[in-house]
Amino acid sequence: MHIKWDALAQTAGLSFAITVAVVAAFALGILALSRREAAQEAVRSGIPGAGSGNLALAGAALCFSVCASVVFYGITLIAGR
Amino acid sequence: MEHITFLVAVVIITALAFDFTNGFHDTANAMATSIATGALKPKVAVTIAAVLNFAGAFLSVKVATTISGGIVNEKAGLQPSIIFAALVGAILWNLLTWLKGLPSSSSHALYGGLIGATVVGVGLNGVNFDVVVTKILIPAVASPLVAGLAAWGATRLAYLITRGGREETTEKGFRRGQMFTSSLISLAHGTNDAQKTMGIITLTLVSVGALKPGALPPTWVIVSAGAAIALGTYMGGWRIIRSMGNGLTEIRPRQGLATETAAATVILTSTHMGYGLSTTQVCSGGIMGAGLGGPKRELRWSLVRRMVYTWGLTLPAAAAVAGLAAFVADQGAWGVALVGATLVAGSGAMWIASRRQPVHAGNVNDVQEVEVPVQTAAPTPATTTVAA
Numbered sequence: 001m002h003i004k005w006d007a008l009a010q011t012a013g014l015s016f017a018i019t020v021a022v023v024a025a026f027a028l029g030i031l032a033l034s035r036r037e038a039a040q041e042a043v044r045s046g047i048p049g050a051g052s053g054n055l056a057l058a059g060a061a062l063c064f065s066v067c068a069s070v071v072f073y074g075i076t077l078i079a080g081r
Numbered sequence: 082m083e084h085i086t087f088l089v090a091v092v093i094i095t096a097l098a099f100d101f102t103n104g105f106h107d108t109a110n111a112m113a114t115s116i117a118t119g120a121l122k123p124k125v126a127v128t129i130a131a132v133l134n135f136a137g138a139f140l141s142v143k144v145a146t147t148i149s150g151g152i153v154n155e156k157a158g159l160q161p162s163i164i165f166a167a168l169v170g171a172i173l174w175n176l177l178t179w180l181k182g183l184p185s186s187s188s189h190a191l192y193g194g195l196i197g198a199t200v201v202g203v204g205l206n207g208v209n210f211d212v213v214v215t216k217i218l219i220p221a222v223a224s225p226l227v228a229g230l231a232a233w234g235a236t237r238l239a240y241l242i243t244r245g246g247r248e249e250t251t252e253k254g255f256r257r258g259q260m261f262t263s264s265l266i267s268l269a270h271g272t273n274d275a276q277k278t279m280g281i282i283t284l285t286l287v288s289v290g291a292l293k294p295g296a297l298p299p300t301w302v303i304v305s306a307g308a309a310i311a312l313g314t315y316m317g318g319w320r321i322i323r324s325m326g327n328g329l330t331e332i333r334p335r336q337g338l339a340t341e342t343a344a345a346t347v348i349l350t351s352t353h354m355g356y357g358l359s360t361t362q363v364c365s366g367g368i369m370g371a372g373l374g375g376p377k378r379e380l381r382w383s384l385v386r387r388m389v390y391t392w393g394l395t396l397p398a399a400a401a402v403a404g405l406a407a408f409v410a411d412q413g414a415w416g417v418a419l420v421g422a423t424l425v426a427g428s429g430a431m432w433i434a435s436r437r438q439p440v441h442a443g444n445v446n447d448v449q450e451v452e453v454p455v456q457t458a459a460p461t462p463a464t465t466t467v468a469a
Contacts, residue, residue, distance in 0.1 A: 003215055007354060012227045015350045016234065019343040023235035026338065027242035030254035034246035067258075074265055077349050078272050079140045 022070050029063030032056040088417060092161045092285045095168040095424070097309040100278040102175040103187040104134060104313025107274065109321040110184070110344070110364040111266035114337040114371075116445060117326030120259035123317070123442040129260075130267040131315035137271020138279075138307030151212045152192055153199045161285050162410045162417060163202040167194035168281070169424050170403025176431045178391055182320035182328070182440070185388075186359030189395040191277060192217055197400030198407035220351060220358040221392065225366025228347045232367040235339035236374030243335070255334035262341035269348050270360055271310060278306040319440040325365060327446060328384050330372030339374070340367040362392055 039053030112126040121129065153159065171187070171194040178185040192213075199207040243251045279298040286292040292299070298306075326332060332340070344360070344367045351358050365388055372380040406423075409416045 003219065008219065008223060008356075011350050011354045011356065012223060015227050015343070015347045016231045018350070019231035019339070019346045020234045020238060022346070023339050023342050024238050024242060026255075026258055026342075027239040027335075030251050031243050031246045033254060034243075034250040037247065037250055071261055071265060074345060074349050075268065077353055078137070078269050 018070070022067055025063045025066045029060045029067070032060035032063065036060065086289065087414070088161045088165070089285055089289050089291070091417060091421060092165045092168070093282050095165055095172070095421075096278050096281045096285070097305060099168045099172050099175075099191065099281075100275065100306055100309035101313035101316075102172050102179070103191075103274050103278070104131075104310040105316045105318040106175050106179055106184075106187050106313075106321060107270055107360060108314045108317050109325045110360045111263045111270060111341075112317075113322045113325035113364070114332050114340050114368060115259045115263040116322055117332045118256060118259060118334045118337040120256035120334065120337060121263070123319075123322075123445050126263070127315050127317040127442075129264060131311040133264055133267035134271035134275065134314045135307045135311035137268045137273075138275035138303060138310065140268070140272050151209055152216065153195050154203075154207050154209060159199070159284065159288065160202065161288060163198045163407055164195075164281060164285055165417065166198040166202070166407035166410050166420065167191065167403045169406040169420055170194035170197055170399040170401070172424060173402050173427050174395060174399040176428055178395075179318055179320060180431050180435050181391075182324040183388055183391045184321050184325055184361045184365050185391045185395045186221075186361045187274065188277070188357065188359050189217070189221070189392070190399040193396035193399030194403035196396070197402070197404035200400070201404040201407040202411060216357050217396070220356040221362060224347055224351060224356070224358040225362045225369075227366075228343045228363045229366040229370030229373075231346065232336075232340045232343035232370035233374035234370075235343060236336050236371045239335040239339055240374075240376065252334045255338045258338045259334065259341060262338060262345055265345045266341060266348065266360070266364070267314075269345065269352070271307070273348075273352065273360070275306045275310045278309065279303055282306065317442065317445075319442065319445045320435070323440050323445050323447070324384065325368060328381060329365070329368050330375070330380050331377065332368065332371065333375065336368075336371035336375045340364070340371040343367040343370065359392075 033056070036053035036056040039051050039056065043052060108127055108130050112121065112130050115121045116123050116126050168191075171190040174185070174190045174193070175187055196208050196213065239255075279302050282302045283292065283296065283298045286299075286302075287294050287296065330336075344364045347363050347367075348358070348360060369380055369385060372378075406420045410420045
C-alpha cells in the first residue's frame with residue numbers, strides 16, 4: 001500500500017492557506033466598510049477634517065472582489081469535474 | 082424495458098430513498114451554522130439548500146460511472162441484491178444517527194454498506210482494502226482536523242482584524258457572507274452526493290443489460306436523483322441542524338463564515354486532489370475549530386466525543402447491517418421481500434420515535450440537546466460514597 005503523504009500534506013496546507021486568506025480578505029473588507037460608515041457619520045455631524053471614506057469603500061470593494069473571484073473559481077471547480 | 086425486473090425496481094426505489102436520507106441528513110452541513118447565526122431563516126435556508134442540491138446534480142459534466150471509486154471490485158459481480166443490501170445498511174444507519182441528532186457521514190454509510198454486502202455476497206477479494214485505507218480512512222481522520230485548524234485560524238484572524246470596527250456592521254457583514262459560503266457547500270454537496278445515487282442506479286441498469294456498459298445516466302435518473310436529494314434537503318434534518326448549529330458551541334457570524342469557508346475549501350481542494358471525504362465530518366470539524374477559536378473558546382466535549390464515536394462506528398455498523406441484509410437477500414425473492422419489509426418497518430419505527438421529541442424549523446435554534454443522555458443516576462453513587 002502506497003500512501004502519498006506529500007499530496008496529503010499539500011492538500012492540507014493549501015486548504016488552510018486559502019481559508020485563512022479568504023476570511024482575512026473578507027474581514028478586511030468588513031473593517032473598511034465599517035470605517036466608511038464612521039467617516040460618513042463624522043461628515044454628517046460636521047466634524048472638521050472628516051474624510052468622505054471613499055478610499056475605505058474602494059478598499060472594501062477590492063477585498064470583496066478577491067473573495068468573489070475565489071468563490072467563482074470554486075464554482076468552476078465544482079462544475080468542471 | 083423488459084430488463085427491469087422486480088429486484089431492479091426495488092433497488093432503484095431504495096437508491097432514491099437513500100438519496101432522500103442523504104439529503105436531509107446533510108442539510109445541516111451547509112446550513113446549520115447559517116441558521117444558528119441568523120444569517121438565513123430556517124425555512125429559507127433549507128429552500129436554498131434544496132434548490133442548489135438539485136442544481137448541483139446537473140452541474141457536473143463528467144458523471145460518476147462508478148459507485149464506489151474503486152473501493153469494491155465492481156467487476157467481481159456487483160449483483161443488484163448486493164447493492165440493495167448495501168443501501169439498506171446505509172439508510173438504517175442514516176436514520177438511526179438522525180434520530181440521535183448526530184451528524185454522521187452518509188458517504189461512509191454507503192461505503193460501509195457496499196463493503197459489508199460485498200464481503201458477504203462476493204467474498205473478501207471483492208473489496209480493495211488498500212483503497213479503503215487511502216481513500217476513506219486517512220481522509221476521514223485528516224479532513225476534520227484540517228478543517229478545524231483552518232476554521233480556528235480564520236476565526237482568530239477575523240476577530241483580530243475586525244476588533245476596531247463596529248460590532249453591528251461587522252456581524253451584519255459576516256452574516257451576508259455566510260449566505261454565499263453556505264450556498265457553495267450546498268452546490269458542492271449536490272454535485273457529489275446526487276451523483277452517487279445516479280451511479281448506483283446506472284450500474285444497476287447496466288448489470289441487468291438495460292443500459293450499455295459505460296453509458297451515461299439517462300435523464301430520468303439524473304432528474305429523479307436530483308429531486309430525491311433536494312426533497313430530502315428541503316425536509317431539513319432539523320435534529321442534526323440543532324446539534325451542529327447550537328449543540329457544539331455558540332456560533333457567532335464571524336465563526337460561521339470561518340467554518341463555512343474552511344469546509345468549502347477543504348471539500349473543493351480534496352475533491353480536486355481525488356480524496357473522497359465526508360462533507361459531514363469536514364463541517365463538524367470546522368465548527369469545532371471555530372468554537373475553540375472564538376472569544377469564549379468553548380466546545381461541548383461530551384457531544385464532540387459522541388460525534389467522533391459515531392464517525393468511527395459508521396463504516397462498520399453500516400457494513401454489519403448490509404452484510405446481514407446481503408445474506409438474507411441472497412436467499413431469493415422472499416429474502417429480498419423480507420429485507421425490504423425490515424427496512425420499511427425499521428424506518429417507520431425510527432420516524433415514530435422521533436415524534437416523541439420533534440425538532441422542526443420553529444424550535445431548531447433551542448439549545449436543548451436532542452436525546453439528552455440520562456445522567457440522573459450518575460451523581461447519586463458519588464454522593465453516597467462521599468456520605469459513607
